[in-house]
Amino acid sequence: MTDTVTDQLVAANKRYAAGFTDPGMDARPVRKVAIVACMDARLDLHAALGLALGDCHTIRNAGGVVTDDVIRSLTISQRKLGTNAVVLIHHTGCGLLGMTEDFRHELELEVGQKPNWAIESFKDLDQDVRQSMARVRTSPFLPHTEDVRGFVFDVTTGLLTEVDPEDTPAP
Numbered sequence: 001m002t003d004t005v006t007d008q009l010v011a012a013n014k015r016y017a018a019g020f021t022d023p024g025m026d027a028r029p030v031r032k033v034a035i036v037a038c039m040d041a042r043l044d045l046h047a048a049l050g051l052a053l054g055d056c057h058t059i060r061n062a063g064g065v066v067t068d069d070v071i072r073s074l075t076i077s078q079r080k081l082g083t084n085a086v087v088l089i090h091h092t093g094c095g096l097l098g099m100t101e102d103f104r105h106e107l108e109l110e111v112g113q114k115p116n117w118a119i120e121s122f123k124d125l126d127q128d129v130r131q132s133m134a135r136v137r138t139s140p141f142l143p144h145t146e147d148v149r150g151f152v153f154d155v156t157t158g159l160l161t162e163v164d165p166e167d168t169p170a171p
């Protein structure tokens with residue numbers, strides 16, 4: 001029987017643990033920052049941002065969308081674990097770019113029920129980052145909303161470009 005991918009991961013973990021020493025950290029991120037990013041496999045947050053183990057919270061989903069559950073994580077991050085800055089990262093070539101809410105309808109036709117979540121697809125990357133920043137800034141649950149910045153990561157160059165929250169979308 002061949003190894004499944006999960007078997008390979010478990011084997012890799014045994015090697016990892018063999019060389020691991022307890023860093024002696026508690027759960028509070030050293031650099032007091034929470035990063036909300038897309039789940040995209042090409043985005044290595046720690047490498048791309050110069051982060052080390054223990055530095056930050058990373059909250060990821062399809063699109064890096066600020067959903068209610070992301071607000072839940074950020075609320076715990078800020079109120080219980082001491083973070084006070086939020087970085088939002090979307091990226092070029094995102095799977096959600098150009099999808100539409102029609103996907104919910106397709107699902108409904110196939111399985112007989114509509115999901116109770118929005119697809120949160122988008123057509124304009126910068127505008128989507130702006131919307132995400134606005135959702136974080138206006139959340140009543142978050143005590144720290146003055147240091148919220150949003151970026152687009154270019155998967156071909158590895159470079160981040162900051163999105164100006166004040167810009168208005170191109171018509």
Ligand SMILES: [Zn+2]
Pocket residue numbers: 038039040062063064091093094095096
């Ligand atoms: Zn993506």
